[in-house]
Amino acid sequence: MRLDKHEQLEQKEALSSGDSMKVDLYFWLQALVLALVLLILVFTFIGRIIGVSGSSMVPTLHDGDMLLLQSIGYTPKQGDVVVLTKEFDAAEGPIVKRVIAVGGQHVKIDYAAGTVTVDGEVLDEPYINEAMVRPMGESLTDVEVPEGSIFVMGDNRNHSSDSRDVTLGTVDERYVLGRAVWVLLPFQNFGAVVHGAAA
Numbered sequence: 001m002r003l004d005k006h007e008q009l010e011q012k013e014a015l016s017s018g019d020s021m022k023v024d025l026y027f028w029l030q031a032l033v034l035a036l037v038l039l040i041l042v043f044t045f046i047g048r049i050i051g052v053s054g055s056s057m058v059p060t061l062h063d064g065d066m067l068l069l070q071s072i073g074y075t076p077k078q079g080d081v082v083v084l085t086k087e088f089d090a091a092e093g094p095i096v097k098r099v100i101a102v103g104g105q106h107v108k109i110d111y112a113a114g115t116v117t118v119d120g121e122v123l124d125e126p127y128i129n130e131a132m133v134r135p136m137g138e139s140l141t142d143v144e145v146p147e148g149s150i151f152v153m154g155d156n157r158n159h160s161s162d163s164r165d166v167t168l169g170t171v172d173e174r175y176v177l178g179r180a181v182w183v184l185l186p187f188q189n190f191g192a193v194v195h196g197a198a199a
Contacts, residue, residue, distance in 0.1 A: 056154030066185040069178030086175035088168040097152035132157040
């Protein structure tokens with residue numbers, strides 16, 4: 001039995017549309033796999049995404065900001081904004097603070113002068129929210145940071161529970177999740193995170 005030309009043409013079109021669908025599906029799967037691989041690489045070599053909770057880092061960071069962290073191969077440095085997993089009396093879950101000093105450095109806090117001194121040099125801190133006042137309760141003011149640890153403070157000093165709090169104190173570097181690199185959301189806060197605590 002022979003098919004006429006019209007039936008042959010319909011069969012070819014049916015085959016070509018089926019093949020076209022398979023090719024489209026193949027390319028979509030390829031794109032999906034590539035996107036997945038890129039995401040895995042980003043989260044492996046760059047870091048992770050985490051949200052800010054609270055106002056202790058105002059004006060640098062705000063409640064609800066979503067941060068991109070650099071995690072792999074990161075070593076804390078003075079001035080970096082970091083995320084810590086260590087829980088203490090005043091906080092639960094990850095906290096975001098600025099590294100004021102690293103292992104081997106000596107921190108002195110003078111509430112009367114409103115200054116923080118590291119190894120005898122007063123820090124230039126243009127990122128803080130307001131002049132610092134003495135907190136209620138016991139506060140650490142003279143600390144030698146042990147090797148492998150960091151001393152952290154919030155930029156909103158008068159509304160921050162940080163290394164000055166005796167229940168937190170210096171923090172072992174192993175509690176550092178990573179360095180805040182970029183604010184991703186909300187869009188009005190989008191941009192690089194300001195680092196630096198120069199003496």
